[in-house]
Every structure is written in structure tokens, then in C-alpha cells.
Amino acid sequence: MGGTRSLAAFMAGSASREVRASSPVxxxxxxxxxxxxxxxxxxKNGVDQALGRSRGGWGTKIHAATIDENCAxxxxxxxxxxxxGRQFESLYESLDADNVLESAALDKGYDADRIRERLELDxxxxxxxPISTRSKKLHYDKDLYRERNRVERFFNKIKNFxxxxxxxxxxxxxxxxxxxxxxxxxxxxxx
Numbered sequence: 001m002g003g004t005r006s007l008a009a010f011m012a013g014s015a016s017r018e019v020r021a022s023s024p025v026x027x028x029x030x031x032x033x034x035x036x037x038x039x040x041x042x043x044k045n046g047v048d049q050a051l052g053r054s055r056g057g058w059g060t061k062i063h064a065a066t067i068d069e070n071c072a073x074x075x076x077x078x079x080x081x082x083x084x085g086r087q088f089e090s091l092y093e094s095l096d097a098d099n100v101l102e103s104a105a106l107d108k109g110y111d112a113d114r115i116r117e118r119l120e121l122d123x124x125x126x127x128x129x130p131i132s133t134r135s136k137k138l139h140y141d142k143d144l145y146r147e148r149n150r151v152e153r154f155f156n157k158i159k160n161f162x163x164x165x166x167x168x169x170x171x172x173x174x175x176x177x178x179x180x181x182x183x184x185x186x187x188x189x190x191x
Contacts, residue, residue: 060167062155062179063087065095069153072183073099077176084109092118103127103141105148158182 059080065073074094076087088110103125106115111131116138119126127144130137159165161182169175 060172060175062158062164063091064151064154065091066151066154069150069157070186070189072154072186075176075179075183077172077179085112085115088112088115088118103144105145105151107148154186157186 061078061080061082061084063076063078063084067073073096074091076090076094078087084107101124104119105127108129108131111128111134116126116128125141127140127148129140129145158179163169163178164182167175169178
């Protein structure tokens with residue numbers, strides 16, 4: 001059988017091969033340490049993930065401007081350690097010009113003079129409680145601030161979706177698409 005199918009010649013040829021070290025240029029064929037063959041692709045911890053260290057570990061912050069607990073007007077993602085106040089400008093600029101606001105109820109993370117001045121310049125009453133380290137305690141309408149719980153209820157509803165609460169998505173754009181999908185589902189569900 002070996003003679004008819006030339007297996008004997010093949011076996012004889014393979015036994016006479018020389019043993020030499022594999023070439024370090026060919027990746028994937030040698031079993032020693034070396035750089036990844038995917039060196040041209042995005043890095044694992046790139047900026048497109050919107051992940052950052054916070055107190056609970058790796059996380060992502062969802063920043064939202066909402067009308068009520070079911071309707072988000074603007075959404076942004078940042079890494080977990082990002083400060084809320086730095087996201088005010090991007091959220092405020094992404095609001096539609098047709099939305100007429102009388103007041104803006106924000107939490108203590110947005111307590112900054114530049115934010116208050118920007119809102120007052122546009123004729124919007126800032127409803128922001130002052131932080132405890134502020135030397136001059138500023139006045140804010142506590143009755144209007146109680147309405148801010150609608151934002152917290154929006155976050156509670158959106159985190160009822162398991163995909164948002166646990167963030168299985170690696171990339172920022174896929175997670176952000178899921179956030180938008182869940183937010184749009186909340187709007188459709190109430191109608």
C-alpha cells in the first residue's frame with residue numbers, strides 16, 4: 001500500500017528533515033513569546049470604551065438631561081471617574097433650541113459659578129444645592145429641587161434593563177446604542 005500511493009516516499013522524506021529553530025518573523029507558528037499579530041488594531045484599553053475607575057471598580061457614567069422619568073432629551077457617556085460638572089457644557093449644547101426651560105434642577109456635582117452664570121445668562125433659574133465646602137451658602141428653591149427625583153427615576157428605569165445595569169458591551173458605541181434603545185423604549189412604552 002505504501003508503494004502504490006507513494007506513502008513510503010513521503011515517510012522517508014519527512015524522516016530526513018533537519019531540525020531548525022522556527023523563524024521569529026512568522027507569528028502564530030512558533031510557541032515562544034512575542035508581540036501580537038493584531039498590532040495594527042485598536043488597543044484593549046483605548047479611549048473608545050468609556051470605562052474608568054470609580055469607587056466601585058471599572059464603570060461608566062451616564063449623563064442625562066430629562067423632561068420627566070420617561071423622556072430623556074440628551075444623553076452622554078463618560079468614564080467612571082469623570083466629574084459631572086465638566087459634562088454640563090456638552091449636555092447643555094446638545095439640547096434642542098426649541099425646548100424652553102424655566103428652571104434647571106441639578107445635583108451638587110454641578111455646583112459651580114460658571115454653570116450658574118451660564119444658566120442665568122440664558123434666563124434659566126439654576127436649582128442647584130450648594131456643596132458643603134462653599135464659603136458662601138447660596139439660595140435655591142427646595143420645592144423645585146424635589147422635582148429632580150424624576151431624573152433619578154429615569155436612571156432607575158433604564159437600569160432595570162440588564163444590559164445597561166451590568167454593561168456587557170466592551171465598546172462605547174455599542175453600549176451607548178443600547179442606552180439609546182432603552183431610553184427610546186421608555187418613551188414608546190408610556191404611549
